[in-house]
Amino acid sequence: MQPVIYIKDGVPRHPLYRMKQPVNLSIYKGEQIAIVGPNGAGKSRLIDIMIGRWPLLMNDVEYDFTPSISSLVSDNIKYITFRDSYGDSDTNLYYQQRWNSQDLEITPLVRDLLPVIHDSHLTERLYSLFGVEEMLDKHIVLLSSGEMRKFQIVKTLLANPRILIMDNPFIGLDADTRALLKDLFSQLINQFSLQLVLVVSKPNDIPDFITHVIPVEDLICGEKNTRLEYLSSCHQEPLCVLSKEKIQRILGLENKNEKLDTDDIVQLDKVSIRYGNRCILNNLEWRIKKGEKWALRGENGAGKSTILSLICADNPQSYTCNITLFGKKRGTGESIWDIKKRIGYVSPEMFRSYLKNLPVIDIVASGLFDTVGLYRRPKPEQLIMCEWWLDIFGISHLKERNFLHLSSGEQRLVLLARAFVKDPDLLILDEPLHGLDNHHCRLVKDIIEVFCQRMDKTLIMVTHYPEELPRCITNTLHIRKN
Secondary structure, eight states: OOOSEEEEEEOBSSGGGOOSSOEEEEEOTTOOEEEEOOTTSSHHHHHHHHTTOSOBSSSOOEEOOTTOSOOOHHHHEEEEOSTTTTGGGGGGOOTTGGGOGGGGGGSOBHHHHSOOOSOHHHHHHHHHHHTGGGGTTSBGGGOOHHHHHHHHHHHHHTTOOSEEEEESTTTTOOHHHHHHHHHHHHHHHHHSSOEEEEEESSGGGOOTTOOEEEEEETTEEOOOEEHHHHHHTOOOOOSOOSOHHHHHHHHTOOOOSOOOSOSEEEEEEEEEEEETTEEEEEEEEEEEETTOEEEEEOOTTSSHHHHHHHHTTOOGGGGGSOEEETTEETTSSOOHHHHHTTEEEEOHHHHHHOOSOOBHHHHHHGGGTTOSSOOSOOOHHHHHHHHHHHHHTTOGGGTTSBGGGSOHHHHHHHHHHHHHTTOOSEEEEESTTTTOOHHHHHHHHHHHHHHTTSTTOEEEEEOSOGGGSOTTOOEEEEOOOO
C-alpha cells in the first residue's frame, strides 16, 4: 500500500531545522495519528518536515492524496497552530483592542472571515455543532479563547482537506465543546477521507479515535506505535517535581512591594458589561480578600476574559462600573500602572500578542513594566530577578534565545516567568497550563502552590480542567453565559 506521507532519511538542508537523527516516517490511509512529546522535543520541526516546509538534502517527501483531485500539498494538508486564531487579520490587531469599543468597528465580523462553500450540509453541520450561528455577527476580537478555537477549526474544515494537522486542539475548550469536537472528528473520519494528525504534549490528550502514536523526544522522531502500545508504556509524573532547593528559595523570597493597607483586593458591585446588544456580564458581584485563592470557572464565552480585563485595568468600561481594586475605586485618580504593578498576569490572549522576536530575557523583563514588549531597559538587579525566575521554571538556558524560535510550550513557560517576575500581590493565571507536557504541568502547579504559601498572596486561576487546579484553591466563582 502506498503511504499518504512517506519520508526516508529526511534531513532539512538548513541546519537550524534539523532533528538529531534523519526522519523516517510513513503514514498510511486510515491511520489517525498523534504526535506526542514534551515541550521543546521537536514536534513542530517534525511537522514542518512532513508538510514540506523545508527542502531536504536528499529524498523529497512523497505524498499520495488519493482520492483527492488535487496533488498540491497546500490543498490537501491544512495545519492549525492556533497562534494566529484570527487568520489574516492578526497583524492588524493590538493586545487590548477587543476591549476598546472605539476601535471595535474596524475589526471584521466572524461571518466575514468564514469561507462560503457549496456543500451546505457540511456548513450546516459544522455551524450547528460548534454554535457558529451565534458567533457570526460578533467582531472577531470579541471571541473568547475557546470561541476562537472553534472558529479556526470550522474555517479550516470548510476547506475539506485530505489531512488536517492540529497543534493541541483541545486546550482552552470547555468539557462540552471538547466532547463535541471529538465527536465531530470521529464523524468526519468515518464519513470522509479525512485523516487527522494531532500534536499533543500529554498522553491524556490523545482521543480514542487515534490509531497510532509517533513519539518525539530530544529532537528524535521515534517509531510509530499503536495507541494502546504507546499508552501502556507511559509513566506517571511524581506528585512533586519542584526541587526542595527551589521550594525554599521561593518561600524565602523577600517581599519588596509596598504593603497594602487594605484587605480588599477586588470588589465588583453589580457590574454589567455590554457590547452592542450583547450582554456579557449582568449585575456581577464578586469580593476577593487578601490571601484568598480563587478558581474562575465557566463555559467558553461566559465572560471570564471580560472579568479579568476589568481587574487588570485593560477594559475601558471599567471606569463606568462600580469596581474597587486594592482598596481604590476605579476612576478616582489611580493610574492603570498603579493597578498593574501589583498584578502578575498570563493568558492565551497575551500568548497571541507576543509576535516580536525578542530575546527571552527581554520578554520576561517586560513583566516588570507591564508592557507587551520591552520599552525600557531593566536595571542590573532587575535582570538578576528575571534570571532567577527563569531558573525556577527550568528555562534559564533559553534566556538569549529569540522568543519566536521556541516551541509553543517553551514560550508559555517564558510568559509564566514574566507573570511572576515582579513578585505580585495578585497572581492572575488564565489557562496557565495550556500546551504543557505532564512534567511541566506538574512543575508549574508546584510553583503556584509554593508561591501561594507566602503571606498575603492572592490568586485567580482560570481553567477548564479541574485536575489542573492547585490544592491551595479556597473559593470558586462559576459564571454562566447570558
